[in-house]
Amino acid sequence: MAEKVKVIILVDNEAGQGLKNDWGFSAYIESNKWKILFDADTNPKVLEYNCKKLGIDLSKIDFAVLSHWHHDHYGGLTYVEKVAKGKKLYVPMEKVMDFDFEIIPIKKSTKILEDVWIIGPLPFSIAYEQALAIEIKGKLIVFVGCSHPGADSLAYEAKNFVKKDILWVVGGYHLPSYRVLDNLAKISEFISPAHCSGDEAKKYVRAKYPEKYLEVKTGSIFEF
Numbered sequence: 224m225a226e227k228v229k230v231i232i233l234v235d236n237e238a239g240q241g242l243k244n245d246w247g248f249s250a251y252i253e254s255n256k257w258k259i260l261f262d263a264d265t266n267p268k269v270l271e272y273n274c275k276k277l278g279i280d281l282s283k284i285d286f287a288v289l290s291h292w293h294h295d296h297y298g299g300l301t302y303v304e305k306v307a308k309g310k311k312l313y314v315p316m317e318k319v320m321d322f323d324f325e326i327i328p329i330k331k332s333t334k335i336l337e338d339v340w341i342i343g344p345l346p347f348s349i350a351y352e353q354a355l356a357i358e359i360k361g362k363l364i365v366f367v368g369c370s371h372p373g374a375d376s377l378a379y380e381a382k383n384f385v386k387k388d389i390l391w392v393v394g395g396y397h398l399p400s401y402r403v404l405d406n407l408a409k410i411s412e413f414i415s416p417a418h419c420s421g422d423e424a425k426k427y428v429r430a431k432y433p434e435k436y437l438e439v440k441t442g443s444i445f446e447f
């Protein structure tokens with residue numbers, strides 16, 4: 224069981240000093256037990272540049288998780304497959320594209336390690352999106368890519384499947400309604416609308432739930 228977790232936002236829509244950014248999302252999560260990549264941004268060059276600047280060696284990851292098959296999440300996998308060839312890549316529902324990974328489609332919420340779960344995939348339009356949940360000190364951190372099925376739906380699924388309270392929901396919330404943000408505030412200690420969430424969502428959370436708001440941008444580092 225992980226005792227300490229470090230989260231590094233490799234790429235977000237919001238720029239970080241001395242780093243590159245674009246429309247996309249990628250997070251690196253490291254504990255004393257494992258190293259995980261969640262999503263891989265749009266641009267392999269941006270991802271590579273930021274990894275080098277931040278001192279992250281993706282060849283050391285245990286596995287990667289792709290939230291959904293949209294380019295602003297899988298685009299940078301062409302860099303990741305160069306350095307982490309053959310590692311496991313968990314994808315929602317089905318293999319849509321081929322990469323030099325061991326691609327593992329996930330069809331329902333699944334425990335991957337004693338403190339790591341893939342949540343969903345939940346349907347949206349004609350596709351599926353999954354989230355990543357990790358346990359730290361008895362609570363869950365939930366990583367979401369774009370939250371097409373709803374950030375609150377993915378968080379509820381994590382809470383119900385793992386049967387643990389939520390510490391933090393971080394990632395793209397996909398221009399959420401105030402209701403979605405209120406739902407998240409009810410079930411999570413901290414909330415971080417990032418990537419595709421939009422300025423309105425950030426403004427709303429910052430004003431209504433200042434004690435819960437954790438600002439995220441490219442290069443943000445959090446330790447739990």
Ligand SMILES: [Fe+2]
Nearest residue numbers: 295369395419
């Ligand atoms: Fe996205």
